[in-house]
Amino acid sequence: xxxxxxxxxxxxxxxGTTLKEVGEQAGYSRGLAGYRFGSKEGLFGFVVKAVxxxxxxxxxxxxxxxxxLAAIEAALDAHARFLxxxxxxxxxxxxxxxxxxxxxxxxxxxxxxxxxxxxxxVLEWIARGVAAxxxxxxxxxxxxxxxxCGAIVGIVYQWLVQPVDRARIExxxxxxxxxxxxxxxxxxxxxxxxx
Amino acid sequence: xxxxxxxxxxxxxxxGTTLKEVGEQAGYSRGLAGYRFGSKEGLFGFVVKAVxxxxxxxxxxxxxxxxxLAAIEAALDAHARFLxxxxxxxxxxxxxxxxxxxxxxxxxxxxxxxxxxxxxxVLEWIARGVAAxxxxxxxxxxxxxxxxCGAIVGIVYQWLVQPVDRARIExxxxxxxxxxxxxxxxxxxxxxxxx
DNA sequence: AAGGTACTTGCTTGTTTCAAACAAGTAAGA
DNA sequence: TCTTACTTGTTTGAAACAAGCAAGTACCTT
Numbered sequence: 190x191x192x193x194x195x196x197x198x199x200x201x202x203x204x205g206t207t208l209k210e211v212g213e214q215a216g217y218s219r220g221l222a223g224y225r226f227g228s229k230e231g232l233f234g235f236v237v238k239a240v241x242x243x244x245x246x247x248x249x250x251x252x253x254x255x256x257x258l259a260a261i262e263a264a265l266d267a268h269a270r271f272l273x274x275x276x277x278x279x280x281x282x283x284x285x286x287x288x289x290x291x292x293x294x295x296x297x298x299x300x301x302x303x304x305x306x307x308x309x310x311v312l313e314w315i316a317r318g319v320a321a322x323x324x325x326x327x328x329x330x331x332x333x334x335x336x337x338c339g340a341i342v343g344i345v346y347q348w349l350v351q352p353v354d355r356a357r358i359e360x361x362x363x364x365x366x367x368x369x370x371x372x373x374x375x376x377x378x379x380x381x382x383x384x
Numbered sequence: 385x386x387x388x389x390x391x392x393x394x395x396x397x398x399x400g401t402t403l404k405e406v407g408e409q410a411g412y413s414r415g416l417a418g419y420r421f422g423s424k425e426g427l428f429g430f431v432v433k434a435v436x437x438x439x440x441x442x443x444x445x446x447x448x449x450x451x452x453l454a455a456i457e458a459a460l461d462a463h464a465r466f467l468x469x470x471x472x473x474x475x476x477x478x479x480x481x482x483x484x485x486x487x488x489x490x491x492x493x494x495x496x497x498x499x500x501x502x503x504x505x506v507l508e509w510i511a512r513g514v515a516a517x518x519x520x521x522x523x524x525x526x527x528x529x530x531x532x533c534g535a536i537v538g539i540v541y542q543w544l545v546q547p548v549d550r551a552r553i554e555x556x557x558x559x560x561x562x563x564x565x566x567x568x569x570x571x572x573x574x575x576x577x578x579x
Numbered sequence: 580a581a582g583g584t585a586c587t588t589g590c591t592t593g594t595t596t597c598a599a600a601c602a603a604g605t606a607a608g609a
Numbered sequence: 610t611c612t613t614a615c616t617t618g619t620t621t622g623a624a625a626c627a628a629g630c631a632a633g634t635a636c637c638t639t
Contacts (some may be wrong), residue, residue, distance in 0.1 A: 202486030204399070207598060218616045223600065225614090287482040290544040291397030301545060335552065336559045339538025346537045347530065349485040350496060357530065364524075364531045364567075371566040372559075402623060413591050418625065420589090 190215045190222065194197065194236050198281040203233065203288055230295045233285050237296060240282040241303055244271065247309075257318020261311070261337070261369050268341065269362040272348050273355055280352070283345050307341070308334050324373050333372050340365050385417065389431050393476040398428065398483055425490045426430070428480050432491060435477040438499055439466065444505045448466050452513020456506070456532070456564050463536065464557040466470075467543050468550055478540050502536070510568065519568050528567050535560050 193215040197206040208229060212222040226232040249268040252260045271279055286303075289296035311334040317325040344361045351357070388410040392401040403424060407417040421427035446462040447455045466474055481498075484491035506529040513519040539556045546552070 200484075200487060202488045204486070205488050208600090209598075217614095218619095220616060221614085223598095224616085227600090229599070265454055284486050287485055287541075290482055290541065291393075291399070291479050292395060293397045293400050297545075304545065321393075332555050332559045334541065335556050336535065336563065339542055339556060340531065340535050342538040342541045343531075343534025343536070346482075346485065346541075350492075350499065360527050361530050361534060364527045366561055368567065370530065372563065403625090404623075412589095415591060415593095416589085419591085422625090424624070 190217075190225070191236060191239055194222075194232055195277050197238075198233075198284055199277045203229075203284065207288040208232065216322070216384065234296055234299060236281055237285050237299055237303075239287075240278045241299075243278065245306075247271065252310075252314070252384070256314060256321055257323045258370060259371060260314035260317075262366050264310075264314075265366055268344075269359050271297075272358060275352065280332045280349070283349055287346070287349070308338050311337050318373065328373065335373075336372070337365070337369065340368070385412075385420070386431065386434055389417075389427055390435075390472050390476040393428075393431070393479055394472045398424075398479065403427065429491055429494060431476055431482050432484075432498075435473045436494075438473065440478075440501075442466065447505075447509070451509060451516055452518045453565060453568060455509035455512075459505075459509075459563050460561055463539075464554050467540070467553060470547065475544070478544055482541070482544070485572055499533065503533050506532050513568065521547045522569065528564075531567070532560070532564065535563070 192213050194206070197210055197214065201244075206229075208222040208226075209219040211232065212219050212232065215222070222232055222384075226235055247267055248264060251263045255263050285296060286300055288294070289300040312330055315324060315328075315330045315333065319326045319328075344358065344365065347361060348358050385406065388406050389401070392405055392409065399497065401424075403417040403421075404414040406427065407414050410417070417427055418424075442460060442462055446458045450458050454539055480491060481495055483489070483545050484495040507525055510519060510523075510525045510528065514521045514523075514525075539560065542556060
């Protein structure tokens, strides 16, 4: 059922996807999808949660035992890989993500929580980088985290618009790494001059 | 008719907006909106074009006679102002913008052109900054422009999710300015050491 | 110039089609 | 017998389209 929904969202978009087709493509009757999920929005919520958890597992795996810039770069690498291998799941996830911003969207809450979670992760990586002495403690970490999360959204947007241009997407991840290196200056830069 | 559409998109979202209501709220019959614009998508396309041109006029006005970082910062100030004054128009515009990424969206073409136009503007500002000798000509300007446009999308996304938190939105614009200053280094940095 | 006719424009109303939502049912198993 | 998993029937409502109407506007004829 999940796979059918993901495939249809990828092909026809959310407006073009019907509960009837989802049910039938999954090998059931026309009515099952509506019955199980209550409504179209209910189905979409299920898809977002399922794929979101998939990504979360991936992310925690690659950032385990990493702090500061290393964690951020590992996360970016994993993200680029996730998009490049582009299982349709990710595409459906982000299509739903971007549509959830409208008013009256029941998905909004779910998406907001994912977003907030991302931000806290970034803050955590930075805080640990500060603790490890590799990042300046004076920094406005909230602003940097916001910029990072926003930039990710921007990259994904670009990817959804032109998924073909893989090199460009990877370049955007690299530019974001560079940006983060510039925004997160080393702690006690004077040490750089003591050989 | 435009105002009715904008108001309804802002209140109910695109899925919740009906052609019937748009027509009636504009003081006409239930059928007019559908007749004039052919379809719901047609109406939405009209809204995007109308608001897009509004913003374009604003943008060209504030960046006239500016190059390099100055142009970028002026554009960011104008953008922050546009969001803060938040005429419903902008909200409807971006809601449609984010929904246009799905497959089978007729708006996609329009949005892609707006996006591409933005990118070319940024490249132009940078190129003029290079010509004026204030930016390093060795730079990968395409990557910087992509990052900039992506970051804008990220900011707008955040704004749509939590339009209330005005300070945060302005901070994100400031962080993006800072980022651009870091990514666009001065030309011939050695000059900085010759008094 | 006057008056009549065709054509256009802007809008309304009627009708079809199709999806969502929900209610009621059935069959297989615990 | 009760629950679970699923199907089928029905209602409601929106989109899309067709057809119609009324108020111009242009054109043509004498």
